[in-house]
Amino acid sequence: MKPNTLWLALAATILFPAVAVADNVTPMTPDGVASYEKIRPEADFIKRVAMVPMRDGTKLYTVILMKKGTNNAPILLSRTPYNAEASAMRASSQKLSESVPVMDVDYVEDNYIRVYQDLRGVHKSEGVFIGNRPLSGPLNSTGIDESTDAYDAIDWLVNNVKESNGKVGIIGSSYLGFTTLMAEINPHPALKAAVPQSPMVDGWMGDDWFHNGAFRNAVINYAVVQSTAKAESDGTAVGAADDYSRFLEAGSTGDYLKKWGFDHYPMIRKFTENPAYTDFWSLQAVDKIIAKQPLKVPTMLVVGQWDQEDSYGAPAVYNAIEPKDKHNDMVSLVIGPWRHSGVNHYGYKLGALTFTGDTAHEFRVKYMKPFFDHYLKGAPDPKTPPVLTYATGANQWDESPKWPMGKPQKIYMTDNMGLSFTANGNDKAHDDYVSDPAKPVPFVPRPINLNDPAQWRPWLVHDQRFVSNRPDVLVYTSDALDKPVHIMGAPMVNLFAATSGTDADWVVKLVDVYPNTTSEGASQGYVGQEMTGFELPVGIEIFRGRYVNGFDKPTPLTPGKVEHYHFGLPNVDHVFLPGHKIMVQVQSTLFPLYDRNPQTFVDNIFYAQKADYQKATMSVFHSSNIELPVAE
The missing domain is CATH 3.40.50.1820 (Alpha/Beta hydrolase fold, catalytic domain)
Structure with a gap:
């Protein structure tokens, strides 16, 4: 080789080193690769x-x-x-x-x-x-x-x-x-x-685990996911059937936990062993x-x-x-x-x-x-x-500049299942319904899957007509509004009620009833016939009766005694438009989102027995009202 040719060859080796070539692949070459770097050099x-x-x-x-x-x-x-x-x-x-x-x-x-x-x-x-x-x-x-x-x-x-x-x-x-x-x-x-x-x-008090003492069954799957294998679990393996039937057939929530092997989870035990609002919470x-x-x-x-x-x-x-x-x-x-x-x-x-x-x-x-x-x-x-x-x-x-902006204005339950900003003056008048724990009111139409995001995420705006005609749901409705009612704050419930049992849950819903017409148009929050006659929940909340005298000291209710249940609905900024009606619904179950109250006082509802679940007559008195935070 001539000297200049040798120099050129050496230079090429230095500048362009040989690239290692893998062995030829064969049909038996293993296909596994240890890793792939997803972030390439050209990434921004x-x-x-x-x-x-x-x-x-x-x-x-x-x-x-x-x-x-x-x-x-x-x-x-x-x-x-x-x-x-x-x-x-x-x-x-x-x-x-x-x-x-x-x-x-x-x-x-x-x-x-x-x-x-x-x-x-x-x-x-x-x-x-x-x-x-x-x-x-x-x-x-x-x-x-x-x-x-x-x-x-x-x-x-x-x-x-x-x-x-x-x-x-x-x-x-x-x-x-x-x-x-x-x-x-x-x-x-x-x-x-x-x-x-x-x-x-x-x-x-009002976030994930309980609301005013009522336990939210929906958190069970969450607890299992977060507590298993460094939160790498897929959650409960109970199948895709109706959760309404699944929880009802199990008995109490404690029975459900035991049946599916969740009762030993420490996070769940924190719920079941501390049902009242003690220092623990x-x-x-x-x-x-x-x-x-x-x-x-x-x-x-x-x-x-x-x-x-x-x-x-x-x-x-x-x-x-x-x-x-x-x-x-x-x-x-x-x-x-x-x-x-x-x-x-x-x-x-x-x-x-x-x-x-x-x-x-x-x-x-x-x-x-x-x-x-x-x-x-x-x-x-x-x-x-x-x-x-x-x-x-x-x-x-x-x-x-502040919150709430509205000033309390009471809207009362009245005769003939009405609602009025004027009290009817008959505090002894009341409406009754029978609450049967064997037939609880569903919180959304069945079948129910508590782990289905499509059902879970929008449930608070679900049309309430699916329960309005149930005999165990009281429905109070105002006349059509002739002017807007703008509320800015947390509506406060003053429920004067009694039960024939020794415990009770009270669910109150504030609802905006849309006109039975399609003339309003999309600018007011809906499209076409989809919202005709819609019963839109503005706020829904539950209160467990045993805590009427204090969240830290559950006590039996006295059958027939009228108690004053005072609690808030969620904070809202909402306008009830002219032509709409204001509705209040009252019921005693919201299932299976919340565990069933047996309506017989027991020390711990998680462990209620089958015989504890009893029908009870619930009475809602016309002195009951919602304090609407009406903005001027």
Whole structure:
């Protein structure tokens, strides 16, 4: 070989090294590949995974996402029991905006760093899972809680994510709303803004586990999923048959739990062994805890008007901390026309209701992101309204200086099953129905699947005509309205009632009855004949009678004695339009969403026996009324 030829050959070897060629494949070549890196070099984003250490040495799995080129950026954090990896990356794409949940798109496209973290003991994090882990104190002597874990996570992030500007916001819905609130207790100095959405605040009083003492059977599957195999379970394996029949045939909820092998789960035992509102629950209530804390973090509380899981928490926290907001600029309350967590999805419709555009995206872009931009990026003050609510019926956003805006105006049950803003003066008049635990009123039409999202998510707006003609449902209806009635607040129930039994549940529904015509048009919240004569629930709530003298001390009811049951319906902004009617329905079962009251007093309803379930005559007196928060 000539010298110059040799040099050229050596140069080629150096510049273009030989590529290793795999052995030729044969029909017997194994097809398994160890892994595939979904994020290709051309991806427009960076993904990092870190095991972030807590103060006790436990490491939590943390996913960090940002667009390439992100710099001097705020961190938006969510702490979740629902799989950080799956929550952060909903799809596989080389574009971050196509990979993250829809609620995150506007942030990752605008120089935000998005972070999701698995809580202790679930999915890829170390440690032990305790549902709604209590704050360190009387119920928790470990010194470790979701407040300390949030502090430690934020501290690590601002010191180890080099693209950060050192400012952190926290956001999340449902359980993530709970962890968002917990981060505000003894907060890290870098935590500058918080948006708790539909937060789990008081699981006994009105969020996931109980409502005014009545147990929600729908949480059983949730408890099994979250408590099994680091929350990797598929849930209960009871089949697809009608849950109405399944729970009824089992007997009590305790019998159901035993039959399917769920009675030994610690999370479920916490429910069954603590049916009353003792310190076990009251000392966990986040609104009571946070009321005692100084107000340090600007907070936007968000809830859906028809939140089927956590309607109680956000308004309760607002009531707890708003008095400390001296300049009315640190705390805001938002009520949108959504289901549970609907703020983070598409807000065009809910059930049969349709709205004027994507209300959820409109809120996120016009109000929520500017709130974060101001506190995390130094953007101009957006002048967030103290209260922002969506007036269903009128289909418009209302900005208000306080909540509630309405003043109480009583609407009474009257003779001939009427409703009137004038009392009829006969307090002894009453209407009766027989409540039979063997034939409970379903909360949606059968067949019922408590785990079916299509049935579960919109149930609070389901047309109530399917039960209006039942003999065990009292229906009181006003005349057609000649002018709008606009309510802004939580309607308060004053039910004067008696039972022939020694215990009872009372379910009250406030309903907007649409005209039996199609002339109103889509601008008023519906399309064509779909809403003709529709009975739209504005609010539904239950009260377990044994707690009439105090939630912590269940007592038998005296047969025939009239008791005053006073409780609130969910907070709403709603307009009853002219031509509509106001309706109130009263019943004693809402099954199988809530466990059946045997109507015979027993120490613990979870363990009621077959003989305890007895028919009872329920009497509703015409002194009963709903205090509607009517806005002027």
